[in-house]
Amino acid sequence: MRILVINPNTTASMTRKIGEAARKAAAPGTDVLAVNPEDGPPSIEGYFDEVFSIPGLIGCIQKNPDYDAYVIACFDDTGLHAARTATSAPVIGIGEAAFHMASLLAGRFSVVTTLAVSIPAIEANLVHYGLSVRCGRVRASEIAVLELERPGSDACSTISAEIGRAIKEDHADAIVLGCAGMTDLAERLSREHGVPVLDGVSCAVKLAEGLVQLGLRTSKAGGYAAPRPKAYSGIFAANSPK
Amino acid sequence: MRILVINPNTTASMTRKIGEAARKAAAPGTDVLAVNPEDGPPSIEGYFDEVFSIPGLIGCIQKNPDYDAYVIACFDDTGLHAARTATSAPVIGIGEAAFHMASLLAGRFSVVTTLAVSIPAIEANLVHYGLSVRCGRVRASEIAVLELERPGSDACSTISAEIGRAIKEDHADAIVLGCAGMTDLAERLSREHGVPVLDGVSCAVKLAEGLVQLGLRTSKAGGYAAPRPKAYSGIFAANSPK
Amino acid sequence: MRILVINPNTTASMTRKIGEAARKAAAPGTDVLAVNPEDGPPSIEGYFDEVFSIPGLIGCIQKNPDYDAYVIACFDDTGLHAARTATSAPVIGIGEAAFHMASLLAGRFSVVTTLAVSIPAIEANLVHYGLSVRCGRVRASEIAVLELERPGSDACSTISAEIGRAIKEDHADAIVLGCAGMTDLAERLSREHGVPVLDGVSCAVKLAEGLVQLGLRTSKAGGYAAPRPKAYSGIFAANSPK
Amino acid sequence: MRILVINPNTTASMTRKIGEAARKAAAPGTDVLAVNPEDGPPSIEGYFDEVFSIPGLIGCIQKNPDYDAYVIACFDDTGLHAARTATSAPVIGIGEAAFHMASLLAGRFSVVTTLAVSIPAIEANLVHYGLSVRCGRVRASEIAVLELERPGSDACSTISAEIGRAIKEDHADAIVLGCAGMTDLAERLSREHGVPVLDGVSCAVKLAEGLVQLGLRTSKAGGYAAPRPKAYSGIFAANSPK
Amino acid sequence: MRILVINPNTTASMTRKIGEAARKAAAPGTDVLAVNPEDGPPSIEGYFDEVFSIPGLIGCIQKNPDYDAYVIACFDDTGLHAARTATSAPVIGIGEAAFHMASLLAGRFSVVTTLAVSIPAIEANLVHYGLSVRCGRVRASEIAVLELERPGSDACSTISAEIGRAIKEDHADAIVLGCAGMTDLAERLSREHGVPVLDGVSCAVKLAEGLVQLGLRTSKAGGYAAPRPKAYSGIFAANSPK
């Protein structure tokens, strides 16, 4: 089985870290390739950055059409619905993956993400998925995405403190880490706090593997139907659906 | 007052029709300019097309930064949240405009849009806005967007039949037309059915005028904060937030 | 265009202040008349007062049937649904007006009203409109309505402190002022806190103007149908629907 | 124990029928007095009529302050919240009474009321109470309130047919009759359809008796606090809260 | 009228206390018998204990088939839905009874229960009944069920402190006591805090009496239909539905 993990920002070091996490989660026999677009923002922090990451993300799928499943490795599930129209293979966002998995382990989870500016998009996703009723609160640690890449950063202890508050104030019995760049912290934080701490990258890999092994594919009977063929103009001509 | 109305698809005839509707709705003293991006899809029908229309839509705002308000003239409010981060002037989507206005006139409205593939995105918007509780049902007439531009099309009678069903089956007491290309049909259909039939383009112009006259601007204290400055790569370099 | 702004309480000084705010918000060419009933309570603070203000409010519409639109200038939108059955011109409550406008500018608004006793009615309205999902919290400043009319009152600083808490605790990125008597404070409080602060009176005027200019009228196909003709008894005989 | 049952319309024959139903439901030792206001509409069909029935309804409580409980015998629970501020004795609306009782007997109930114009108010009540999730649908039989008072009317068979549709289409396993004037039909319709058919008048009497026997009274710590003393003007001077 | 009150745990002293509370609430002419199963847990604290109390609870109904109504005297309404399939007489849970009664007296109630481990089940019940919208918060006093039975325990003051917080922090204007073992504390706590404090046992008795007096019975047309006859194996053979 081959899974394409797409980091929709252009920061290669983060793509590498995500790829490692995905490979660590993958079952024997699963090949993971982690890629990122060449065009777009170096990190995704809010609605504006999202817009300029999605065409590249879709381009990654169009250029790699033969994978068995695709994982979108940005916690706000950037471009998820569009990606599902671009292939009939399963497409899993790391945000939704962690939300669904957490719902199987705990009564209520809270999310600890990077910047407050990302909270509204995450909250809207939770409402859309239905899982907002399972979420205590989406919390920001106010650590910027790329700070997570900086060696020597004390990001982990800041995140840990926020997790402590989530357990105490939100009565959360599980924690979802709200950024693909936090993927290497889950295990340590789980041990520290004694509750499940979920990383979306590994959750998404397992969900993708499961769907592929069952032969399940994205439905084409509703909003995820293949786009109607039409000729796009200008810089997006090559992306035109056929 | 100057309002920029952005048709996020590349079909100039539709931009013209939208511009006319917007100007017809505008108060004396309001200047309306209708534009469309050069890059992207000729019509927006579903999630995939959306992705490739939004960078051009944002580009239109970036190239025209001095307008008093912006209207996004695509019924699924394509790129609305991102557009709000790109300016502090009010940005109004024609979908939300019609939903809010209909909520002031009727107990329950139904939406009649083009293709069924657009229904999930519209439904998700309604949930996000809170107004799904006011909506009877989102209905598709199965008329493609560009068919509305074809002279001699019998689109109007098909839409009218669907409106009849919405009134009878959904107990809707107002109708929202679910495509910018239907803007010229509202008056006639309202007379025909004896209920308010709302066109989002004109509703958005009035809401934009109202907000501007009150000196109200998009909040920068939450998810609509200006994007953090960073250097985008490749074809989006020029869009980098500063 | 002529808009009748009805203050449903009997306090003439408040009617004057509301009239000024409405006229200030009105476009050139809009005539605003502000009135109040002769019968009823001098201020509306909770469910009981509401009951005795609504017949007079409806009477104001019945005695002034030729206006292009009506604004109900009490923040709990007293008698809104009944008023809509009494005319086919648009009727806008200042509460709903502010909620809808705030939803176009911010992700989440909080309300700062007068007394806690009014909170349940406002919360119920938000649920009914659908916009409770957009509201962080309805907060009371515990300032009585008529205290706002007293020269030298320090009401504004109390309200400002509550706004500060709303921004910090509710993560609200816009504020709605929850009383017609606060209409003159919005601008100053907005500057002070750096977020949109909305006054319902001016919002309602702009929404009314917009609907009138578009030729849109209240639907008569649902719950806002004209009342069935019948003879009322006693003191309400003159209000009988014909 | 003394219960005052208030029919908020002015039709004495209906008050008599309601009084009989209430007395039939009452336990030995419960005295029931059924009254109606002298001022107001002869029947309540929609929002407009409501407005002119509530002052008289409140007046009935003010003139009869020593009852142990009050029942509002109009299915849209006209003036319920205001009535609760006017006394600390329990006040029960016949709509809510039937909804709560039905929730104890069945998974999902549907409502069969008189005219469609009353549906929005009933639906709003259900949302406010929380019980809309237990309601399949609010259905109109299109029988006017006073038609129920006409000897020889075939209202019962029309209502029965609508009940049949509710069971089949809504999968309702209980039926709530949506008008105080239907109070004498419940038993017969229940036998006919083999499901519980609830009449709000009798349900309200039992709930009122229960609360009184337990010594429970309306909370004065929230929105049902006694109105602040103030002098009302004109025809409502006598209703001023002291 | 004969009501069977079933304490689903095996602690006889608690059954006695519940029986006394039920008899105190009952009207003259109502016979109350309080029983408990012989098999199962001595107290119900969380999901696990529930499982082993319900067969005994159902057995109590099967062995006492001729009662007019049944009350389940455990606050998480253990086995309520199953019990309703086992008889056509009304079955009332003390949790739902208190929630419904509180909804008739106050705008928002909070629950004060024993251990935090019971909160999720209570919250789920509230959502299922629809009444979660009426509930401020479900709070744990962290007093174990059987501690309530210990003479000299200071449980009451701990519970009182939590009630104080509910009124202040949740803006609750009524309190529901969340354990059958608290039934003797309601009156005293109500006087202390000046808000209605509801005990589910007495509420359930009154609701049961009311339904019986109206001749209303559990619907058999939906999920509460009698179980299909089948032969159970092993220790449950005697419980097989016929």
Add this chain to the structure above:
Amino acid sequence: MRILVINPNTTASMTRKIGEAARKAAAPGTDVLAVNPEDGPPSIEGYFDEVFSIPGLIGCIQKNPDYDAYVIACFDDTGLHAARTATSAPVIGIGEAAFHMASLLAGRFSVVTTLAVSIPAIEANLVHYGLSVRCGRVRASEIAVLELERPGSDACSTISAEIGRAIKEDHADAIVLGCAGMTDLAERLSREHGVPVLDGVSCAVKLAEGLVQLGLRTSKAGGYAAPRPKAYSGIFAANSPK
């Protein structure tokens, strides 16, 4: 990895079919054991049967404490919450498994189950999980559980017809089969209707494998905490939590 799949009814042929489906879905290296309790009902059709299947289900876990994960192979997720308190290994219900997986493949799924009497419990689960917003409708085929075990039954074509209605009337773009006994029909029905048709048994196995491979376990910090040690009486003495 070892997964215990528990069919909570006592029908061994169904246990075998479920075991086969589970083994077919399992990855190489996953050992599946399918068991059923000796005590309890031969099929689970509604609330009553559930009660008498859960003690045996929990007993299966208590007797087999060393598995890496547990699957509850009854579509109404019988005893799920209690089972999660009985072990810290992941416990997955086949209903929730199918709902979560369907949510990753389609915008809206419908459920086709056996008897209408099971619908309320399934609907309540969907609400509890949050996924009711993703579900079009829960439909009954009116095929009894054990009819699915009868050779020569035409159950499959009846189910297929109901699926057709779900696609047409509910606009579902995926189908969830609502009974463990339908596990062998999914592939064929998916091919027939051209949409994903999900079987809960296989979905649950993949979710369980994924969670185990990630080292994730049920949270013990909330409602799934281990039961407090106490001595149960009578037939359940051996189940007492220690």
